[in-house]
Amino acid sequence: MHGSTTIPTCFVGCDVGKAEVVVFDSRTGRTTKIPNTGAALARFAASLDPDALVICEATGGYEAVLLDALVTAGRHVHRADARKVKAFIRSLGILGKSDAIDACALARYGTECHDRLARWQPRDRQRDRLHLLVSTRRDLVRERVACRNRLQAPGMAPIEPRLCRILAALDAEIAGLDTDIETLINACEPLRQTVCVLRSIAGIGPATAAQLAALMPELGTLGRRQAAALAGLAPHPRQSGSNDAYRRTRGGRPEIKQALFMAALAAAQHNPTLRDFYQRLKSNGKKPIVALIAVMRQIIVSANARIRDAQLS
Structure with a gap:
């Protein structure tokens, strides 16, 4: 991601959901809803002013179609950190919560912070795949730790065979993911060089x-x-006054x-x-x-x- 020296002409907040995207345009003050599909979002991206800045949040991957449509259309977009946006909304004294309120707040966040917001750039597909494999492995390792802890707890004898089967399955899947990760890294020269370093x-x-x-x-x-x-x-x-804590x-x-x-x-x-x-x-x-x-x-x-x-x- 990188910044931009272009001053946006308008700011568009997009609250992304699984089925639809709620859009607020700072220029018109209107809120609209768009299906979260490639065709609908491609038309939306093409309709935007070239100097508009779109702000959306990371929503577990549901924002990917929107990001792809905007980048393909050559529009500027920032994928905001949800924690920063929530803190910004609280600073405005807004207590309500709705998709329309969030979309409006995202547009206002862009209006006030646009000179410090990095513009989204698509990541390499191989690195995206590696991210998916690594994240899945991390989740399975957590499950394995929880299962082992449960197995060592008192009174687990009645379900010990089931827990052992779950642990065996988790071990097999983690080993399989390790193999997939190694294969992917060896097949991609930039990743292989990075891992070697x-x-x-x-x-x-x-x-x-x-x-x-x-x-x-x-x-x-x-x-x-x-x-x-x-x-x-x-x-x-x-630090506050004479108190200087760790x-x-x-x-x-x-x-x-x-x-x-x-x-x-x-x-x-x-x-x-x-x-x-x-x-x-x-x-x-x-x-x-x-x-x-x-x-x-x-x-x-x-x-x-x-x-x-x-x-x-």
Whole structure:
């Protein structure tokens, strides 16, 4: 995604649902409904002013048809973070909730923040497929952990055979996904190069490398502070008056932070440079979790720099 120096002539908020898209046009002040189908959205995109800016939210993939239609028609669109939009709506004092209210709020969000909003760019289809495989694997791993915990709980003997069969099925599906992920990465040269660079960093194994390649495709194009912030590893101050509390890492993509946790644990034990860095922070009075997060930040910053250098060479 990238920004735009063009000043939009109007702002269009789109609240996307499974069956239809509720549209608010700031120029006319009208709210309309459009079926969430390729043909209807293609006509809608073609009818927009070339300098219009469309704002929609990420809605579990239901916005994909709208994004494709707008990009194909050459229109500018921003896919907003739902948390930021909700905070914006609360700041306006709006308590009601409806599709029309949300569409209007999205248009107003674009009006006030358009100079800071990145324009949507379609992702590579292979990377999209990798994202789907990695996300599915992550969900199944969570289910497997929950099932194992349930199996170890007291009184589970009556359902133990069923839980064991579920665990066996989950193990088989996760193994199958691992094979599919490896096959996809080996068949796509850009992905293979990215994963090779990530694997060269101590602590990052094949699963973590695949997750980073899928969940953070911007690696190699960011500054060090941007990379840390996108990974949810940027410390934010908590200071008021004479009170200066520990800084907390907030925002970003939590799934990246989760993927880096085990990598940081391994690096803090087996990578000489990061192990010394981790121990030095602890000896200076930092809590172990704070020192570990600093290691995670070092890993993602290093990954970003190495991928950037590999792309330039």
